[in-house]
Amino acid sequence: xxxxxxxxxxxxxxxxxxxxxxxxxxxxxxxxxxxxxxxxxxxxxxxxxxxxxxxxxxxxxxxxxxxxxxxxxxxxxxxxxxxxxxxxxxxxxxxxxxxxxxxxxxxxxxxxxxxxxxxxxxxxxxxxxxxxxxxxxxxxxxxxxxxxxxxxxxxxxxxxxxxxxxxxxxxxxxxxxxxxxxxxxxxxxxxxxxxxxxxxxxxxxxxxxxxxxxxxxxxxxxxxxxxxxxxxxxxxxxxxxxxxxxxxxxxxxxxxxxxxxxxxxxxxxxxxxxxxxxxxxxxxxxxxxxxxxxxxxxxxxxxxxxxxxxxxxxxxxxxxxxxxxxxxxxxxxxxxxxxxxxxxxxxxxxxxxxxxxxxxxxxxxxxxxxxxxxxxxxxxxxxxxxxxxxxxxxxxxxxxxxxxxxxxxxxxx
Amino acid sequence: xxxxxxxxxxxxxxxxxxxxxxxxxxxxxxxxxxxxxxxxxxxxxxxxxxxxxxxxxxxxxxxxxxxxxxx
Numbered sequence: 088x089x090x091x092x093x094x095x096x097x098x099x100x101x102x103x104x105x106x107x108x109x110x111x112x113x114x115x116x117x118x119x120x121x122x123x124x125x126x127x128x129x130x131x132x133x134x135x136x137x138x139x140x141x142x143x144x145x146x147x148x149x150x151x152x153x154x155x156x157x158x159x160x161x162x163x164x165x166x167x168x169x170x171x172x173x174x175x176x177x178x179x180x181x182x183x184x185x186x187x188x189x190x191x192x193x194x195x196x197x198x199x200x201x202x203x204x205x206x207x208x209x210x211x212x213x214x215x216x217x218x219x220x221x222x223x224x225x226x227x228x229x230x231x232x233x234x235x236x237x238x239x240x241x242x243x244x245x246x247x248x249x250x251x252x253x254x255x256x257x258x259x260x261x262x263x264x265x266x267x268x269x270x271x272x273x274x275x276x277x278x279x280x281x282x283x284x285x286x287x288x289x290x291x292x293x294x295x296x297x298x299x300x301x302x303x304x305x306x307x308x309x310x311x312x313x314x315x316x317x318x319x320x321x322x323x324x325x326x327x328x329x330x331x332x333x334x335x336x337x338x339x340x341x342x343x344x345x346x347x348x349x350x351x352x353x354x355x356x357x358x359x360x361x362x363x364x365x366x367x368x369x370x371x372x373x374x375x376x377x378x379x380x381x382x383x384x385x386x387x388x389x390x391x392x393x394x395x396x397x398x399x400x401x402x403x404x405x406x407x408x409x410x411x412x413x414x415x416x417x418x419x420x421x422x423x424x425x426x427x428x429x430x431x432x433x434x435x436x437x438x439x440x441x442x443x444x445x446x447x448x449x450x451x452x453x454x455x456x457x458x459x460x461x462x463x464x465x466x467x468x469x470x471x472x473x474x475x476x477x478x479x480x481x482x483x484x485x486x487x488x489x490x491x492x493x494x495x496x497x498x499x500x
Numbered sequence: 501x502x503x504x505x506x507x508x509x510x511x512x513x514x515x516x517x518x519x520x521x522x523x524x525x526x527x528x529x530x531x532x533x534x535x536x537x538x539x540x541x542x543x544x545x546x547x548x549x550x551x552x553x554x555x556x557x558x559x560x561x562x563x564x565x566x567x568x569x570x571x
Contacts, residue, residue, distance in 0.1 A: 263511075264511065265510070265512070267507050267567060415510065415511040416510035416513070417513060417515045417533075417534040418510065418530060418534055418536075419510075422531075422532075425531075452530055452536065455540075455541070455542040456508075456510060456534070456536065458509070458511045
């Protein structure tokens with residue numbers, strides 16, 4: 088690894104995924120070496136210099152969260168979050184299988200820096216056995232000063248939401264809780280609690296080893312570092328690709344073997360993300376995605392073929408999201424099914440003139456009115472769908488469907 | 501300068517509608533009877549003159565879903 092002062096590179100490149108991918112501790116230690124020591128203030132400073140943001144979807148600066156928990160001045164609890172409830176995402180499962188020790192090193196670094204009284208790792212069922220054996224190997228090697236407890240995340244969309252993670256680790260049902268008191272102040276057993284996505288922790292392990300300058304030599308100056316993208320839809324080889332933030336969409340699609348059909352639109356950021364045009368030069372960055380109501384989020388890139396109706400696809404996702412509501416908050420319990428039905432009417436060409444306006448009204452009505460951001464994310468996806476498939480909306484209101492007629496415009500192919 | 505805001509615990513609220521009756525200047529009811537802030541925010545600001553009615557709404561909420569917080 089070299090440090091460089093040149094302009095950061097924006098390309099597909101392996102950093103997290105560069106080392107041995109067998110998940111074994113011996114090969115990991117041979118390639119990487121043992122963990123350096125770093126205290127709380129120093130870790131906060133390094134992460135601030137690096138500009139690392141969370142890779143679980145919200146993109147919050149990692150140093151701020153760490154700093155808030157550190158400032159609480161009480162024994163903290165840290166949780167590595169690999170729930171990955173998003174059906175279109177695979178990156179956490181892939182990272183946990185191929186590079187568990189990078190994640191566990193990151194967790195250990197953060198736990199030590201905060202003098203944590205407990206550390207937890209919360210992962211979906213397919214990852215549990217691998218993490219248990221990785222932890223056993225580390226135990227035999229005497230690596231983990233802070234003991235780590237493994238928890239299984241239920242297979243549900245909202246199970247990875249921060250307050251749901253705290254609830255699950257506390258032995259309660261994995262559903263979001265009210266946010267009047269922040270988790271960084273009072274989470275597990277009332278302790279200041281830091282929840283970080285597993286990929287974020289892996290980045291922390293690398294930043295501490297190789298330095299903030301090295302980290303910033305990938306990505307853009309505003310959005311530094313690499314991210315793990317789960318590239319799917321109509322591509323030849325769907326899978327997890329690592330690239331610097333700002334990578335052109337076309338490069339990610341190419342790295343996944345290229346599109347197998349003309350692509351009409353691309354869902355970026357997942358089911359709480361947004362649809363963007365199939366422009367191969369469009370940068371996958373927060374800055375470039377914002378005009379489309381999207382963001383890189385947790386790195387999902389899903390290519391929709393020209394032959395599939397974008398409204399139908401959006402309505403299907405919204406119907407799924409309505410079914411994934413935790414069933415606690417009135418506006419979400421009532422609003423999401425109504426939104427799904429109204430959007431489905433539009434998709435199925437059971438149109439009436441006021442339909443798009445009614446979808447907009449309902450999307451605005453549910454936004455900001457829940458314990459978590461599930462209604463907000465669902466509303467965001469719907470809005471971006473109405474924008475991206477505006478021509479299809481017009482066609483559907485006239486009883487037609489552009490995708491069915493074969494007259495949608497394809498981009499990347 | 502911090503101000504009073506009305507926090508709604510959505511996991512507790514079951515849409516009885518008392519708060520919207522006691523605080524019509526701040527809250528309306530949505531399609532299903534749940535409170536919706538007229539200013540469109542998640543935690544609507546409570547001006548000083550409405551602090552009394554806001555406290556009554558907090559105290560009388562049958563689901564104990566409301567809190568007056570300083571932000």
